[in-house]
Amino acid sequence: MTTPEEEPVTEAELHAWLDGELPDDRRDAVRRYLDDHPEVAHRFASYRAQRTMTARAFAPLIDRPLPDRLKPPFSRRHRALPWLALAASLLAFVAGGAAGWLAHGWSAPGAPSSRAFVAEAVAAHRVFAAEVRHPVEVGADQEEHLVTWLGKRLGKPLRAPRLAGRGYELVGGRLLSDTDGPAAQLMYQDATGRRITLYARPTRDPADTSFRFAHDGNVQAFYWRDNGLAWALTGELDRVTLSGIAEDVYRALNS
Template sequence: MNNDDHSHGRGHANHADPPADALDARALQALSAFVDAELPPHARTELEAQLAADPEAASRVAAYRAQRNALRALCAVQSGKANDEAAYVVLRARTPWWQRAGLAACWLVVGAGLAATLATVVPPLFQHHDDYGKPAAFAQRADVAYAVYSPEQRHPVEVGADDQAQLVAWLSKRLERPLSVPSLDDYGYTLVGGRLLPGESGPAAQFMYENAAGTRLTLYVTGAKNQTAALRTLREGERRTIYWITDRTGYALSGQLPEGRLHAIAVDVCTALGGKPDQW
């Protein structure tokens, strides 16, 4: 981030993540152990005090936590369970390479034959659960970002809604396009804030909304190759993402609402952002 960037939380000052060489190896190891809860109590207390006075170290800890949450969410998406359970790696004795190669070749032949048979007999198994085929990559990223950050209680956003003007200016500068934050007040949702995210081929932005019951929606924004694309739906478990493209900008509204209600909100958001869903 640049000097306009903000830290995690709602409206607090922020600095960019320090470069890899800004902290020595021992300090990085200590920060990693802190995030993984591997420090003894006295060392953890000392490091917490250090983080309060060291913005660079605090920024590094926030980055480590975001990476950990992203990995957990990706594992949950693959397993169909969006929860906080950690993924475990089981180490086994290595099989000789020539046995692994032979086994892989056998499975490749069997898999190809099985895929061809099932594709003919049961075509729906080979169709992604999107309304119009394979979903856009940015919609999948939006879904994962929602799974990662919507449950977060302490740091759901980088810049809070109380600094909305600077949030929009910062993200507009990073995405190199004018952004605006549509109001969802009519649906009972208020803006929590937003954050910068990595996109498929450049930066992306995520705006988060919340209602009185604590239910959250996120609006993901990023650059797109196509000029325009109509509203489509990506389904992952109980999550839904309605996405579209307007003026080479991809938008994705994600949440865990009944699909009809989320679609109605997406239509209004799309219209407010310059789209023409009634003509698509």
């Protein structure tokens, strides 16, 4: 007979963890599963980001009294139906992957597509910057192969900016997938082990080289569009420091 730790991890258990309903004896197994399956870990981070943004977006509705015009003259049981219908609608909306609206809860200016983009970048940062054994797919010792491979997948030339002047060295990078297709993540680390990530994906939007700022808790990001790519620099740094690094990245990419 298999123990709880040996049972395969299911999609339902991932959602149960998000909902705080995963049994204690399964948590270690799910953590190990996510460590060994980075593509699932990335998807799980997206679920978590979507859940957080949805909660923020609709929080004002939760405690608001039901308007009199929506209260049918029926029993108490029937009076709950409008809210049940709303809950079902929101569930279907989230399941449909409406990333543009889900990003509405972010502290980020710009169009919904930009807010969705930076949400993806920050979600990927949260997953892989904390990874100990497999933070990157291809290491910095294969930098030429890394940027050539990622550039080919993005359909645009790619380079890894030098950030040694800011105390950061390239760790490596990986290919990711977001709602619009392939994306690339480059990771850098300083002498203390602090990490920042540079996220890029193709974009059909016009270039906008002005920096925009977004944050979610202690994770902050500067993002912009240039040369057919959308870029986001993300890290757990103060805004001024991260802004300076973003300027260095921009200059390096356009030198």
